[in-house]
Amino acid sequence: MTRPLASVQDDFQRYVLEGDDAIVGDVAGPDDDYRRARLAVYFNAYRLRLSEALANDFEGLKHYLGEERFSALARDYIAATPSVYRNVRWYGGAMAGFLRADARYAAEPVLAELAAFEWTLGLAFDAPDATPVDVGALGRVPPEAWADLHFKLHPCLYTLSLEWNTAEIWQAAADRRPAPAPLRAASTVAVWRREFVARYRAMPDAENAALARARAGASFGALCEALERSHGEQAALRAAQLLQGWITEGWVAGFSAGTPG
Amino acid sequence: MQQRDKNLGFGLGLRTDHYEAILASKPRVDWFEALSENYLIPGGRPLDYLERIRREYPVVLHGVSLSIGSRDPLDFDYLHALKSLAARVEPAWISDHLCWTGCASRNLHDLLPLPYTEEAIEHVAGRVRTVQDFLGRRILLENVSSYVEFTRSAVPEWEFLAEIARRADCLILLDVNNVYVSAFNHGFDARRYIDAVPAERVRQIHLGGHSHCGTHIIDTHDAEVIDEVWALYAYTLRRIGPVATMIERDDHIPPLADLVAELDRARDTARASLDSVAA
Numbered sequence: 001m002t003r004p005l006a007s008v009q010d011d012f013q014r015y016v017l018e019g020d021d022a023i024v025g026d027v028a029g030p031d032d033d034y035r036r037a038r039l040a041v042y043f044n045a046y047r048l049r050l051s052e053a054l055a056n057d058f059e060g061l062k063h064y065l066g067e068e069r070f071s072a073l074a075r076d077y078i079a080a081t082p083s084v085y086r087n088v089r090w091y092g093g094a095m096a097g098f099l100r101a102d103a104r105y106a107a108e109p110v111l112a113e114l115a116a117f118e119w120t121l122g123l124a125f126d127a128p129d130a131t132p133v134d135v136g137a138l139g140r141v142p143p144e145a146w147a148d149l150h151f152k153l154h155p156c157l158y159t160l161s162l163e164w165n166t167a168e169i170w171q172a173a174a175d176r177r178p179a180p181a182p183l184r185a186a187s188t189v190a191v192w193r194r195e196f197v198a199r200y201r202a203m204p205d206a207e208n209a210a211l212a213r214a215r216a217g218a219s220f221g222a223l224c225e226a227l228e229r230s231h232g233e234q235a236a237l238r239a240a241q242l243l244q245g246w247i248t249e250g251w252v253a254g255f256s257a258g259t260p261g
Numbered sequence: 262m263q264q265r266d267k268n269l270g271f272g273l274g275l276r277t278d279h280y281e282a283i284l285a286s287k288p289r290v291d292w293f294e295a296l297s298e299n300y301l302i303p304g305g306r307p308l309d310y311l312e313r314i315r316r317e318y319p320v321v322l323h324g325v326s327l328s329i330g331s332r333d334p335l336d337f338d339y340l341h342a343l344k345s346l347a348a349r350v351e352p353a354w355i356s357d358h359l360c361w362t363g364c365a366s367r368n369l370h371d372l373l374p375l376p377y378t379e380e381a382i383e384h385v386a387g388r389v390r391t392v393q394d395f396l397g398r399r400i401l402l403e404n405v406s407s408y409v410e411f412t413r414s415a416v417p418e419w420e421f422l423a424e425i426a427r428r429a430d431c432l433i434l435l436d437v438n439n440v441y442v443s444a445f446n447h448g449f450d451a452r453r454y455i456d457a458v459p460a461e462r463v464r465q466i467h468l469g470g471h472s473h474c475g476t477h478i479i480d481t482h483d484a485e486v487i488d489e490v491w492a493l494y495a496y497t498l499r500r501i502g503p504v505a506t507m508i509e510r511d512d513h514i515p516p517l518a519d520l521v522a523e524l525d526r527a528r529d530t531a532r533a534s535l536d537s538v539a540a
Contacts, residue, residue, distance in 0.1 A: 005381050006332040008411065009364045009373075016369050026376075028410040028447075038446075041408040041479060042371060049370050083368045086326040086339055087298045091370075129304035155303075196306035 015039060016046050017082055050078050050091060057092040057122060061114050063173030076104065089126075093119065110164040110182040117166050120158045120191045121198040127156035132250040138243075145257045147221030151214045151243075152254035156193040159208060162186065167200060194250045201249075206230055210242055211251075267353055267464065269319055271524050271531075272507035280310040282517040287317060290521060292353070294507050297324040300350075301342045315350055321465070322352040323434075326368070327392070329402070330361035330375045330385050340395050347396065354464060356401035356434045359385070359422060374407040377414035377421035382428065389429035401464050402426065403434035406442040406471075406480030418443065419457035426462050433458065435504075436467035437494045438486065442478045451493055460501035468494060468527060469509040483512035485523060494527070495534035503535060 011023040027035040051074040055062055062070040077098055083091050096119060099105045099112035106112075132154060141149065165183045172179045188208040191200045203211065210223050218226070220239065227235035246252050270291030275283075277299075282288070293314060300311055314320070324343065328336075347355060360372040375381045393399050404422055416424070426433055435458055444451035468491075470484030486494075486508065498504070506527050508520060 005330075005376065005378070005384060006364070008376055008413070009332050009361060012373065013364055013367060013369060016371075017367070026411050026413065028412050028414075035409070038409045038477065041477070042369075042373065045371055045479075046369050053370075083363075083370060084366055085368055086328075086336065086362075087301060088368075088370050089298070089302065126302040126305045129308070156305075193305060196309060 012042075016042050019043065047075070047078055049088065050074070050083065053088045054078075054092050054095070058095065058115060058118050060118050060170040060173040061095075061111065063176075064114060064169055064179045065111075073099075073105070076102065095119065108182070110166060110169065113162055113164050113166040114169060117160060117162070117170055117189075117191075117200075120160055121170075121200065124156045124158055124191045124193045125196075125198040127154075127193060130154050130156075130253040133247055133252045133255060135244060135247050138247065138255065141255075141257070147219060147224075148257045149220040149255050150217060150257075151220075151246075151252050152256075153211075153215050153246075154192065154251050154253040157251045158191045159188055159203070159211065160191060161188050167202070190249075190251070192249065192251060206238075207242055207245075210239065211246070214246075267505070268503055269321070269353055269505040271527050272321075272505065273520050273524060274323075274507060274509045274511070275311070275314065275320070276510070276514055277307070278514045279517045279520075280314070283314055284310075284317070286517070288517060288521045290318065290524065292319040292321065292505070292507075294321050294323045294509075295350070295352075297322045297343055297346060297355070297357075298326055300346055301339075311350065319353050320350055322347060322350065322355045323403075324355070324357040325372065326362055327357035328362040328368075329357060329359065329388050329392070330373075330381065332361075332364050332384075333366065335388055335391060337395070340392065344396055354401055354432070355396065355398065356403055356465065358405050359402045359425065360405045372405040374405065374409060374411070375421075376411035377416050377418060379415065382421060382424050386425045386428035389425065389431045393429070393431060399430065399432050401432040401434040403436050403467065404439050404443075405436070406439040406446075406478075408446055408477060408479070410447050417449065417454075417457075419454045423457060423459050426459060431462070432464040433462045434465045434467060435463045435497065435501075436469070437497055438467065438469040438471060438490050438509075439480060441490050441493050442471055442480050446477045452496055455493070455497050455500055458501065463501050463504050466494070466497065466504050466506040467509055468506065481512060482509050486526075491526065491530055495530050498531055498534045499538050502538075503531065506531065 008026060014020040015023045024032060024035050027039060029035040054074045065073060077095060080098060081094055085091050096112045096116035099115055163184060163186050165180060165185045167189055169179045188203050189200045190203050213223055213226060224236045224239045227238050231238045272292040272294055273290050275293040275295045295311055300308055358372045361375060362371060362373060363369045440451050440454045468486045469482045470486055472479045472481040508523055510520060
């Protein structure tokens with residue numbers, strides 16, 4: 001009676017993931033050394049393939065840590081994180097959480113932040129397509145309709161709160177310069193894609209708050225009201241400037257008068 | 262020697278490094294093979310390039326994660342996504358590998374070998390039929406390179422492949438390099454494998470380079486096709502007739518022009534081997 005396919009696959013997989021050798025006896029070959037050497041091709045390929053995917057997704061982290069420490073991180077992550085993804089593209093998604101939680105890395109919080117930042121750049125790069133609104137379309141809205149305008153933000157737009165100079169560290173890697181030392185520096189960055197390139201920029205607190213309101217469905221009138229505390233009579237002007245900036249960046253994928261949508 | 266329908270000619274694997282060069286230079290390549298998973302993403306640059314290249318060239322879709330041999334249930338989320346991609350790209354055909362890639366909801370991101378048993382034949386053939394019904398088209402299954410064989414295998418790999426193709430009524434993507442690699446790794450005669458392939462089902466041929474490790478060969482797709490594989494390709498064409506052929510390169514990717522030149526060698530080899538049959 002032939003051993004069922006399911007148990008051969010279970011054992012083979014346990015070998016690749018954990019080095020468990022129950023599968024060795026099922027492999028054809030003259031002796032165990034031969035069988036183990038052949039099985040090792042699969043054991044090594046799994047780790048190599050995932051390491052390459054991580055190096056590809058976290059170039060900034062790799063630059064910051066250096067080749068050797070990054071390789072160790074990849075080994076640790078791979079050992080702790082069996083892939084559940086059909087597409088290796090998503091394998092690194094738990095990296096920031098791993099770096100925050102794992103005792104070997106948690107003492108350097110900038111690492112988790114850098115991983116989250118890079119992962120978000122990747123999400124923006126692959127985000128769904130949508131046609132950005134152009135400034136001209138907004139110019140055709142009659143003045144009396146402005147207070148009721150609601151905005152739909154582009155699906156590629158993410159915001160990220162940072163506590164360290166993470167963006168600077170990432171930029172140094174992108175420019176192939178030595179990374180600066182980690183420094184505490186709270187900021188909020190917008191991450192998005194334009195012309196198929198992922199981009200980021202810091203946002204002042206007032207802009208971040210206004211963008212969060214717009215995302216939550218606030219009307220243009222409500223954005224103006226919220227800005228009155230900081231900008232007084234200039235609130236409407238400031239709201240219009242912000243909106244124009246967002247549209248220029250390609251952050252707005254639609255607007256409608258009346259109900260949010 | 263029968264002429265197959267849909268012989269697309271001589272193609273290349275579509276790789277990110279070559280997107281711009283393809284659109285700028287419109288190289289003498291008859292078609293491109295796109296890796297399905299690279300385009301099963303929400304949006305952005307890869308899909309835009311794929312659509313622009315599709316306007317200029319026929320495209321086929323080649324998957325690596327169908328996991329047709331896995332003991333896990335078929336993943337219909339994946340199949341839905343693949344079907345949507347196919348509706349968008351209108352590929353000449355869709356292929357994946359005769360292998361499994363993981364079980365118990367894990368993925369090993371590798372093309373893993375199956376035991377060549379009646380159970381596996383029936384399991385895979387049934388699933389191929391389900392996939393073909395769902396996609397509304399026949400798929401191509403590709404033979405993989407392997408580094409181990411299982412003691413429980415009851416038939417050689419070529420019989421396993423042929424029997425699944427027969428029972429599922431699917432097509433075959435014959436990777437000539439993989440036949441060469443597995444023949445070396447397991448000590449069988451590559452020509453015996455080629456002789457046993459059901460010629461009428463072969464819709465596409467893959468050629469590629471590999472890494473020789475002395476005791477075994479690993480299918481790395483990181484180098485030029487070697488002379489022995491060219492010879493096996495010529496042998497294959499003499500036996501099964503003209504078939505759409507492409508070169509796969511996944512690592513150490515050279516400039517597009519180098520691959521176009523290597524593809525000319527495929528054209529020359531095909532012409533010479535088919536002339537020798539006609540003569």
